[in-house]
Amino acid sequence: DAGVIQSPRHEVTEMGQEVTLRCKLISGHNSLFWYRQTMMRGLELLIYFNNNVPIDDSGMPEDRFSAKMPNASFSTLKIQPSEPRDSAVYFCASSWTPTNTGELFFGEGSRLTVL
Amino acid sequence: GENVEQHPSTLSVQEGDSAVIKCTYSDSASNYFPWYKQELGKRPQLIIDIRSNVGEKKDQRIAVTLNKTAKHFSLHITETQPEDSAVYFCAASIGGNNRLAFGKGNQVVVIP
Numbered sequence: 375d376a377g378v379i380q381s382p383r384h385e386v387t388e389m390g391q392e393v394t395l396r397c398k399l400i401s402g403h404n405s406l407f408w409y410r411q412t413m414m415r416g417l418e419l420l421i422y423f424n425n426n427v428p429i430d431d432s433g434m435p436e437d438r439f440s441a442k443m444p445n446a447s448f449s450t451l452k453i454q455p456s457e458p459r460d461s462a463v464y465f466c467a468s469s470w471t472p473t474n475t476g477e478l479f480f481g482e483g484s485r486l487t488v489l
Numbered sequence: 490g491e492n493v494e495q496h497p498s499t500l501s502v503q504e505g506d507s508a509v510i511k512c513t514y515s516d517s518a519s520n521y522f523p524w525y526k527q528e529l530g531k532r533p534q535l536i537i538d539i540r541s542n543v544g545e546k547k548d549q550r551i552a553v554t555l556n557k558t559a560k561h562f563s564l565h566i567t568e569t570q571p572e573d574s575a576v577y578f579c580a581a582s583i584g585g586n587n588r589l590a591f592g593k594g595n596q597v598v599v600i601p
Binding site for chain 1: 520521523525531532533534535538578582587588589590591592593594
């Protein structure tokens with residue numbers, strides 16, 4: 375398996391533009407997490423899906439952020455409109471969690487710069 | 490919610506010496522405590538984890554100890570090597586479910 379695959383790896387955009395980040399889970403995994411990493415705040419959990427269902431989106435900063443999981447292997451994180459303070463590395467991670475919390479497998483991350 | 494803190498924020502050690510990073514958590518229901526290593530520009534990767542029914546776990550040069558009463562757990566790296574230089578994140582499960590709250594990370598620098 376190629377692991378968790380994220381795209382794009384780098385995105386530079388202007389304030390106000392829409393940004394869509396994509397994530398492909400490891401085959402067979404049933405949990406999907408979106409994290410945001412910045413120097414100031416570290417790794418922040420934005421949203422968590424289990425079996426395609428959003429379980430906890432309390433970490434989503436505001437209504438400008440939305441995430442979907444249209445099928446068991448794919449997710450998107452959308453920011454509309456983007457702002458400079460959204461600049462960060464966005465990680466997608468997946469795991470197989472039938473019962474207990476398990477190992478998170480992170481993608482390579484999407485580095486977003488909003489000018 | 491769960492609050493996870495790591496100390497010290499930066500640690501420099503001579504090659505061959507040991508490094509210890511301590512992490513504290515707030516949620517007494519947390520039962521899973523992993524450590525992730527992130528090299529510059531790379532993804533975080535799991536290096537060791539421990540569950541609440543165990544007090545210590547070792548894997549070659551790395552070990553993790555857990556004190557549930559005091560709500561802290563520590564990462565121990567022995568015989569440090571330059572390739573151990575990285576940012577290390579501790580995490581704790583949020584309650585008894587599948588989510589993790591991460592600490593802000595420790596920068597470990599191994600000086601050759």
